[in-house]
Amino acid sequence: MVLVLCLGLFSDIFDGVIARRLNVVTDRLRTADSYADGWYFGWVAAAAWTAAPGPIRAMERPIAVVVIASASNDAFDLLRYGRLTSFHAYSAKIWGITLFLAAAALLGYHTGVPLLWLAVIAGLITNAEGFAMKLLLPEWEHDVPSLWHVVRRRKHASRFG
Numbered sequence: 001m002v003l004v005l006c007l008g009l010f011s012d013i014f015d016g017v018i019a020r021r022l023n024v025v026t027d028r029l030r031t032a033d034s035y036a037d038g039w040y041f042g043w044v045a046a047a048a049w050t051a052a053p054g055p056i057r058a059m060e061r062p063i064a065v066v067v068i069a070s071a072s073n074d075a076f077d078l079l080r081y082g083r084l085t086s087f088h089a090y091s092a093k094i095w096g097i098t099l100f101l102a103a104a105a106l107l108g109y110h111t112g113v114p115l116l117w118l119a120v121i122a123g124l125i126t127n128a129e130g131f132a133m134k135l136l137l138p139e140w141e142h143d144v145p146s147l148w149h150v151v152r153r154r155k156h157a158s159r160f161g
Contacts, residue, residue, distance in 0.1 A: 001108065005104055052110040058113055
């Protein structure tokens with residue numbers, strides 16, 4: 001199971017690298033990548049629940065908070081932009097790594113509560129940053145690295161705009 005998890009992680013990393021190198025990155029491609037990420041981690045969560053329900057039950061409330069935060073962000077996306085965002089921010093990459101580590105612990109060793117906590121914290125930070133970026137961005141964008149980049153761009157635009 002952990003091998004399949006690793007293959008999924010590496011394919012997710014390298015599909016973006018290859019797309020950038022070939023200069024074929026489009027908003028539709030990045031949106032599709034975001035959907036694929038969601039499906040991937042959804043199935044990983046289902047596999048983890050089947051393999052190690054105990055640690056997940058122990059973390060059900062914190063996990064529910066992250067799921068609600070993510071769903072709220074998605075609802076905000078649909079209301080504001082009419083579609084989901086695909087920022088691919090640094091914080092989301094860190095969250096993905098923490099989810100991978102937690103899933104590897106759950107699937108490989110049937111343990112992982114400390115790593116689940118790390119993933120929950122990273123998920124909350126990612127969702128908070130994403131929400132803040134949406135409040136500051138005037139229109140839908142893809143590939144926004146961080147809130148710092150949005151703030152810096154706004155300051156630059158106000159000086160020279």
